[in-house]
Structure formats: C-alpha cells, structure tokens
Amino acid sequence: MPAIDVSKIGEGGGIFCRPAIHDNIAYFGACDKYFYAIGTKDGSELWKIFTDGAILSSPALDNEMLYFGCFDSCLYAVSIKEKDIVWKLRTGGIIASSPIVKGNIIYFGSCDSYLYAVSAKTHETLWKFKTGNEIIGNPIIDNDKIYFGSTDKYFYCLDKKGVFVWKFLAGGEFLIGEPCISDNTVYAAASDGYLYALDKNTGALKWKFLSGEEAYLCNACDEKHVYFGSRDRYLYALDKNTGEVKWKFRGNMSFNMPPIITKDRIYIGLDKIYAIDKKGHLIWQYNFSEIVDAFSFAYSPVLYKNKLYFTAFDGYFRCIDIDGNPLWEFRTNAPRGVEFKPGVMTSVSWWDEKQFSVFEEEHSFAPAEPYPILSRYGTDILTELEDKIENKYVDMKNPYLKDKKYAEPTSIYTEKKNTENTNKWKKVFGI
Numbered sequence: 544m545p546a547i548d549v550s551k552i553g554e555g556g557g558i559f560c561r562p563a564i565h566d567n568i569a570y571f572g573a574c575d576k577y578f579y580a581i582g583t584k585d586g587s588e589l590w591k592i593f594t595d596g597a598i599l600s601s602p603a604l605d606n607e608m609l610y611f612g613c614f615d616s617c618l619y620a621v622s623i624k625e626k627d628i629v630w631k632l633r634t635g636g637i638i639a640s641s642p643i644v645k646g647n648i649i650y651f652g653s654c655d656s657y658l659y660a661v662s663a664k665t666h667e668t669l670w671k672f673k674t675g676n677e678i679i680g681n682p683i684i685d686n687d688k689i690y691f692g693s694t695d696k697y698f699y700c701l702d703k704k705g706v707f708v709w710k711f712l713a714g715g716e717f718l719i720g721e722p723c724i725s726d727n728t729v730y731a732a733a734s735d736g737y738l739y740a741l742d743k744n745t746g747a748l749k750w751k752f753l754s755g756e757e758a759y760l761c762n763a764c765d766e767k768h769v770y771f772g773s774r775d776r777y778l779y780a781l782d783k784n785t786g787e788v789k790w791k792f793r794g795n796m797s798f799n800m801p802p803i804i805t806k807d808r809i810y811i812g813l814d815k816i817y818a819i820d821k822k823g824h825l826i827w828q829y830n831f832s833e834i835v836d837a838f839s840f841a842y843s844p845v846l847y848k849n850k851l852y853f854t855a856f857d858g859y860f861r862c863i864d865i866d867g868n869p870l871w872e873f874r875t876n877a878p879r880g881v882e883f884k885p886g887v888m889t890s891v892s893w894w895d896e897k898q899f900s901v902f903e904e905e906h907s908f909a910p911a912e913p914y915p916i917l918s919r920y921g922t923d924i925l926t927e928l929e930d931k932i933e934n935k936y937v938d939m940k941n942p943y944l945k946d947k948k949y950a951e952p953t954s955i956y957t958e959k960k961n962t963e964n965t966n967k968w969k970k971v972f973g974i
Contacts, residue, residue, distance in 0.1 A: 557856035558875060560641070561601040561800075563609060564847045565623070570609055571854055572598025575876040578611065578621060581860055583847065586871035590626045594619060601641035601681075603649070605663065610649050612638025618651060618661065630666045634659065639719070641681040648703075650689055652678025658691060660705055670705035680760045681721035685743065690729050692717020692760065698731050698739070700746060709746035713739060720760030720800055723769065725783055730769045732758040738771045738779075740786060750786040754779065756797075763801040765821075770809065772798025778811060780823060790823035800843045812841035812853055818867060827867035832857055 562571040564583060572578045574597040580589040596614030602621075603610045608629070609621040617631040618638060635655030642651035647663045654677040660669045675695030682691035687703045694716040700708040715735030722731035729743045734757040740749040755775030762771045768789060771779045774797035780789045796813040803810040808826065811817040816829040832839045832855070844853035844863075850870065851863050861872040 557858040558854035558860060559599050559842055559856055560611075560854060561842055562845055562852055562854060562860070563602045563604040564845060564852065565604055565607075567848075568623075569845075569847075569852055569860070570602050570604070570621075570623075571860065572600065572602065572611055572613070573854075573858070573875045574598065575858075577876060578602075578609075578619070579860070579873075579875065580623075580626070581873050583850070583852065583862065586860070586862060586873040588873065592621060592626075592628060594628075596637075599639045600651075603642045603644045605644040605647075608663065610642045610644060610651075610663075612640055612642065612651055612653070614638070616653070616655075618642065618649065618659070620663075620666070632661055632666060632668065636677065639679050641721070643682060643684060645684050646703075650682050650684065652680065652682060652691060652693075654679065656693070656695075658682060658689070658699075658701070658705075660703075672699075672701055672705045672707070674699065676716075679719055680717050683722055683724065685724045685729075688743070690722055690724065690731075690743070692722065692731055692733070694718065696733070698722075698729075698733075698741065698746075700729075700743070711739065711741055711746045711748065713737065715757065718759045720762075722760055723762050723764045723801070725764040725766075725769065728783065730762050730764065730771075730783075732760055732762050732771060732773070734758065736773065736775075738762060738769070738781070738786075740769070740783075752779070752781055752786045752788075759799055761798040761801050763804050765804050770802055770804065772800075772802065772811070774798065778802060778809075778819075778823075792817075792819055792823045792825070796840055799840065803843050803846060805846060810844050810846070810851060812843040812855075814839050814841075816841060816844060816851065816853060816863065816867065818865075829863055829867040829869065831855060831859075831861055831863075831869070831872075 558573040560571055562569040567583045569581045569583050576594050576596060578592045578594060582589055594613050598611060598613050600612035607623040611619055613619055614637045616636055617633050619631045620629045622629045634653040637654040640652035642649050649661045649663055652658050656674050656676055657671040658678055659671045662669055674693035677694045680692050682689050689701045692698045696713050696716055697710045698717060699710045702708055713733040713735060715733040717731060717733050722729055724743060727743050728749060729741050730738060732738045736754045736757050738752045742749060754773035756773055758773040762769055768780045769783050771781060776794050776797060778792045782789060794813040800812060807821060809819050818826040820826055841853050841855040844851040849865055854860050858875045859872050862870045864870060
C-alpha cells in the first residue's frame with residue numbers, strides 16, 4: 544500500500560487540481576463530483592457536468608476537448624463546444640494522475656498500476672504499461688519519451704509506443720505532482736525526501752539532494768535552478784548541475800505541488816499564495832482563507848492574462864492580480880474539508896503532522912475544526928513561535944545546508960489578506 548491511499552478521499556472535499564484556461568474560461572474538477580467551466584473575468588459559473596466520482600486530476604486541453612481522470616476509474620473526454628461528456632474510458636483503478644496529450648494520444652496513469660496511451664480519435668487504448676504499484680503522479684513527455692514515477696519506488700522512461708527504455712529505483716515512492724526536465728536531466732522527488740537528478744537518456748543518477756522530510760513531485764526548473772519543495776516546508780533553489788543549495792524559502796505548510804516559475808517570480812500555493820523573487824525573497828503573500836485548519840491549502844496558481852487563478856481545498860476557485868490583491872472567488876458545491884467512508888474520525892489542527900493523514904493507511908478524519916487561537920489571531924502565530932524553537936534537523940541532516948545563509952521572509956514585503964492579524968497571541972502564550 545502506498546503512503547498516499549487516494550481511495551480514502553471521499554466526495555465532498557474541495558478542489559485540488561490545476562485549472563485549464565482557454566478563451567477566458569477556466570475548467571477544473573472538484574471532489575463534489577462536478578466538472579466546472581468558470582468565466583475568468585468575473586468568476587461566473589458558465590456550466591458544469593456531474594461525474595460519478597471525485598476529481599483530483601488536472602484537465603488537459605487539446606483541440607477544444609478536455610481530458611481528465613476521475614475516482615470512478617474513468618478517463619473523461621468533455622467537449623468545450625457541446626459542454627458535455629463525449630466519451631469516457633474505464634480503467635481498473637482510481638485515476639488521480641493528470642493526463643497529457645501529444646499527437647492525438649492521451650497519456651495518464653491509474654491506480655491499477657498501468658500507464659495508459661489512449662487514442663483521442665478512436666477512444667481506444669493503444670497500449671498500457673504495467674508498473675509494480677499505483678501511479679498517482681503525472682507523466683511528462685520530452686522528445687517522444689514518456690517519464691513518470693510509480694508508488695513501486697521506480698521512476699520510468701518509455702518510448703512513445705510504450706516500450707520500456709529504463710527505470711531508476713529510489714528509496715521511496717513517487718507520489719502526487721510531476722517531474723520536470725531541463726537539458727539532459729530529469730528531476731523527480733520521492734517520499735524518501737530526496738530530489739533525484741537523472742540522466743534522461745540512461746536513467747543514471749547524476750546527484751541527489753536530501754530534504755528534511757518526505758517529498759512529493761514538487762519540482763520545477765528554469766535556466767539555472769531546479770526548485771524543490773518538501774514536507775519540511777522549505778522550497779529549495781538548487782543548482783541544476785550540482786544540486787548545491789543556492790537559497791531556501793520557508794512556507795507555513797508542506798509543499799504538495801510544484802511552484803509556478805516565471806521570468807522574475809515564483810508563485811507558490813500553500814496555506815497562502817506566495818510570490819517570491821528569484822533570490823528567494825518574499826514579495827507578497829495573500830491569505831485567502833479566514834478559517835485556519837487542515838484544509839486551508841491551495842494548489843499553485845495559473846498565470847493567465849496577467850492574473851493568477853488558483854483552486855483550494857476549501858472548495859473555492861479564486862482570482863487575484865499579480866500584486867496579490869483579490870479580485871473574485873467562486874464557491875463550488877463542495878463543503879469545506881472531506882467526507883470519508885466509515886472509519887476512525889480524527890479532528891486535527893492545520894499544522895499537525897497528521898494534516899495529510901487522509902493519505903495514510905490507518906487514518907481518516909472528518910472536516911477539522913479550526914484551532915481556536917489560530918482562527919482568532921491568524922496563522923502568523925505559528926511561524927513566529929517556530930522561529931523561537933526551530934528544529935535544526937534539516938541543517939544537521941543535510942551536509943549541503945551547513946553554515947549557509949539563506950533568503951528567508953523579510954520585512955520588505957507587503958501582506959495581502961482578508962483577515963486582521965494581531966499580536967494578542969503573545970499575551971495568550973505569555974511571551
């Protein structure tokens with residue numbers, strides 16, 4: 544059983560996928576089983592389609608067709624013109640993987656352990672490649688090669704006909720998110736906490752970087768660096784050739800999805816939306832949620848026509864400008880949090896290590912009640928307290944981090960938020 548058991552996410556959760564945007568319309572699915580079309584100018588609902596399962600798969604857009612996976616084990620094909628389901632293909636397991644389309648072929652992974660190649664024209668499975676366990680993360684394509692990871696701890700390379708090229712055994716599972724490729728290197732993070740840099744032609748290990756906790760496929764590249772987020776709450780900027788740390792930026796939550804890289808900025812979705820520069824300095828942060836609990840986390844935003852669009856697990860789809868000012872928000876049918884199948888019900892505070900216990904074998908929980916002090920006084924309390932008692936585990940564990948100075952949040956930024964934070968918590972804690 545993988546570390547993430549996606550079958551334990553039931554209907555009624557929020558949104559955890561990247562929207563596809565085309566002609567001023569944003570398309571995405573949610574855990575309420577609906578697939579939405581939302582106007583990007585004002586957040587108005589244009590249409591929606593009901594499916595037979597929760598949707599965590601980000602849609603792929605090709606020739607005015609949208610493709611996405613669903614928890615009912617089906618790949619859906621939706622027509623933008625017809626605003627309806629045209630066809631769907633059933634696999635043997637839940638589909639959390641986000642598809643990609645190239646040359647009229649749709650590639651995606653399934654929890655039945657197969658990577659599929661499906662014809663967009665005939666809707667037939669052209670081939671499928673079996674791994675040793677579930678495929679939760681997203682595949683990528685580069686020069687007619689397909690790269691993806693599995694929860695069997697292997698990272699794979701196939702050719703466009705599904706023929707095996709190479710595989711690399713990591714120390715942990717490859718989970719949600721996606722790898723990235725730059726030059727001749729593919730970068731992929733695993734649950735053992737390592738970011739692996741592999742030769743894209745042979746699969747040979749070039750270098751690996753160890754973070755402080757387990758990691759998902761939270762990595763993205765630009766011309767100089769690979770940016771890697773971990774559950775230790777740091778975004779690391781590493782030299783692409785050597786893996787040397789150039790700087791690190793600390794957020795308030797675990798990194799679950801890759802950041803968005805632009806020419807001069809990096810946008811991150813966590814408990815807030817963060818905008819940082821290419822040196823790791825915080826430019827602004829937008830606190831999108833008035834409630835602070837285990838479900839106050841956002842997917843990294845999409846930049847479209849100089850605005851940022853992002854989904855969040857509180858059930859909202861939001862738009863902000865590039866300076867972090869809110870423009871509008873759209874509420875789905877999804878209630879806050881997650882409703883689960885019968886099992887142990889556990890309420891957790893948002894920073895608790897069990898915040899993703901939804902993904903663990905032995906845990907499931909009902910929508911969390913916000914921790915009262917954080918709910919009343921704001922999330923900055925946690926960061927300030929941790930600054931006083933920060934565990935240096937990461938620095939001791941990783942030789943790259945010893946005796947280095949990093950770019951951390953400074954006072955030269957402005958915070959965009961919709962709640963008022965105070966310093967009253969100091970009295971509460973007697974600090």
